[in-house]
Amino acid sequence: MPRLPLRPLASLALLAAFALAAPLAQAHEGAGLAGGFMSGFAHPLLGWDHVVAMLAVGLWGAFLGAPALWLLPVVFPLVMAAGGALGVLGVPLPAVEIGIAVSAIALGGVVAGALRPPLWVAALLVALFAIFHGHAHGTELPQAASPLAYSLGFVVATGLLHLTGIALGLLTRWPAGRIAVRGMGAGIALLGVLFLTRAA
Amino acid sequence: MTPAASTALIVVALLLGQAGWRASRDAVLAFAFALALGLALAAAGHGGHVDVALLVLAAAGGLLVALGRPWPLPLLGAIAAAAGGGIGLDAAAEAGSPHLLTLAGSCVAACLGVAAGAWLAGLAQQRPWGRILVRVAGSWMAAAALLVLALLHARG
Numbered sequence: 001m002p003r004l005p006l007r008p009l010a011s012l013a014l015l016a017a018f019a020l021a022a023p024l025a026q027a028h029e030g031a032g033l034a035g036g037f038m039s040g041f042a043h044p045l046l047g048w049d050h051v052v053a054m055l056a057v058g059l060w061g062a063f064l065g066a067p068a069l070w071l072l073p074v075v076f077p078l079v080m081a082a083g084g085a086l087g088v089l090g091v092p093l094p095a096v097e098i099g100i101a102v103s104a105i106a107l108g109g110v111v112a113g114a115l116r117p118p119l120w121v122a123a124l125l126v127a128l129f130a131i132f133h134g135h136a137h138g139t140e141l142p143q144a145a146s147p148l149a150y151s152l153g154f155v156v157a158t159g160l161l162h163l164t165g166i167a168l169g170l171l172t173r174w175p176a177g178r179i180a181v182r183g184m185g186a187g188i189a190l191l192g193v194l195f196l197t198r199a200a
Numbered sequence: 201m202t203p204a205a206s207t208a209l210i211v212v213a214l215l216l217g218q219a220g221w222r223a224s225r226d227a228v229l230a231f232a233f234a235l236a237l238g239l240a241l242a243a244a245g246h247g248g249h250v251d252v253a254l255l256v257l258a259a260a261g262g263l264l265v266a267l268g269r270p271w272p273l274p275l276l277g278a279i280a281a282a283a284g285g286g287i288g289l290d291a292a293a294e295a296g297s298p299h300l301l302t303l304a305g306s307c308v309a310a311c312l313g314v315a316a317g318a319w320l321a322g323l324a325q326q327r328p329w330g331r332i333l334v335r336v337a338g339s340w341m342a343a344a345a346l347l348v349l350a351l352l353h354a355r356g
Contacts, residue, residue, distance in 0.1 A: 070332040074266045074339040081343035085350035138347065147351050148203040148255075151344035159340050 036146030040153025043137055044161065049100045049195045050133060052188045054158055056107035057126055058165015059181055059188075063111060063172055068119055072126050073162040077155050079127040083134025084151075088141050097199035099132030104192030111185025114178075133158075201306070204251040204258070204348075205290045208283045211261035211341045213314050217321020218265055218334055219276055224318060227277040231284035232311045238288020239303045250286045252352060257283050259345035265338025268331070284310070 044050040054076075061072040086093060093099075106125065110117075117125075137154050144150035168184065171177030201209070212231060216224035261279050264271055291306040324330030 066328075070335055073332075073336050077339045077343040078263070078266065078346075081346040081350075084343075084347045088347065088350045089354050138350075141347060141351055142354070146203060148207065148344060148348045151347040152203075152207070152340070155340045155343045155347075159336055163336075 036144050036149030037153040039144060040137075040150035040155075041157045043140060043154045044133075044157045047136075048191065049097075049104060050136075050158075051161060052191050053100065053103045053107055053129065053133065054161030055165040055168070056104065056111055056185065056188045058162040058167075059111045059169040059184060060107060060122070060126075060165075061162070062166045062169020063114065063181060064116060064119075064122060068122055069166065071119065071123055073159060073166070075123050075127055076130045076162065077159060079130035080134035080137070080155070080158065083131035084138030084141065085134075086131070087135040087138025093132065093135045095199075096132050096135050098196065099129065100136060101192050101195035101199045103129035103132060104195060105189050106192075108185045108188030108190070108192055112182050112189055113185075114182055201287070201310070202249075202251060202254075202290055204254040204345075205287045207258040207341055207345055208254040208261070209287060209310060209313055210317060211258045211265065211338065211345075212280050212283045213317025214265045214321050214334055214338050214341070215261050215271075215276055215279060216314070216318035217323075218268065218325060218338075219271065219273065220325065221319055221322040223273060224276055224280075227273065227280040228311075228315055228318065230277045231280040231314055232307075234281040234284035235288045235310055236307055238285040239291065239307055240288075242289050242291070243300070243303055246289075250290050252349070254283065254286045254290060255345045255349050255352075257286065259342050259349060262338045262340070262342025262345060266335050266342060268335045268338075280314075 044054065057072055057076055061069045064072075083093070107129065109115075110122075110125075141147055141150060169181055172181050216227050219227075257279060261283070264279075287310055288307070291303070291310070321334050324334050
């Protein structure tokens with residue numbers, strides 16, 4: 001692809017962002033949209049059980065390398081949306097909190113054990129746990145001031161946790177880093193055990 | 201612009217950027233033409249909230265971005281045109297009784313937004329991590345749109 005002139009197009013992007021933001025500022029209360037986004041963004045970040053499981057997804061993706069590196073962070077939000085839809089529709093899911101705690105144990109465990117299952121097994125495992133995390137977020141959605149902003153907030157926060165996990169997982173390029181990443185996985189699994197004792 | 205319209209706009213930008221800026225120029229034009237048509241229809245009193253249609257487009261388009269295949273350009277053009285028309289109808293309905301200049305401003309801003317977003321997403325395609333980020337962003341948009349569609353369905 002030929003190189004494009006950066007400065008004029010960057011200015012154009014900035015101009016477009018301002019132009020698009022102006023009607024938002026005029027037409028909506030800041031609290032509605034911004035509040036909805038921030039509330040959704042904070043939801044996964046305020047629960048350590050969510051945080052460590054999401055970090056584990058990223059760590060495992062980095063550990064497995066491509067294509068798991070991008071597949072797991074793509075599969076997770078999509079299946080999480082399905083789990084969230086179940087929560088929104090009021091479909092009960094048994095033992096959601098236990099499922100979330102087990103996700104930390106299992107995902108932390110596979111990182112600690114440096115397990116390399118076939119890609120479809122890894123995707124299936126991550127997808128299974130995404131349903132529990134999505135259900136927990138989805139039950140909060142009907143109370144949100146702006147449901148779309150709330151959804152975007154918690155999906156983006158979840159994705160950023162994955163990316164953080166991937167960034168930490170890149171330490172596996174070095175021998176000492178591999179040990180550190182496996183140690184993080186073990187720590188996550190131990191935290192999962194703690195969450196499980198509280199949830200059970 | 202409503203959150204649904206913004207989401208659809210971002211998805212179109214990602215989709216076109218993923219296909220490559222040069223390849224998707226026609227789709228950008230289709231977006232601009234449909235947007236102007238939607239705004240004109242809305243100005244003539246035929247506008248309305250089309251949030252559900254925009255969310256369906258955002259969910260479908262986001263999935264296409266996440267899958268990351270070389271989709272046929274006519275499909276991208278059709279999605280871009282549908283989103284442009286929907287955003288036009290929605291923008292006018294959002295503004296109440298819009299002034300012509302307001303509509304023109306909405307048209308220019310949305311076209312600049314798609315063009316700039318597609319350019320940025322296209323730029324990201326030049327690096328492996330950039331391609332991953334675009335696909336991940338597509339999955340985020342699809343997930344958020346699917347959740348809100350479920351909520352709208354639950355509320356009847």
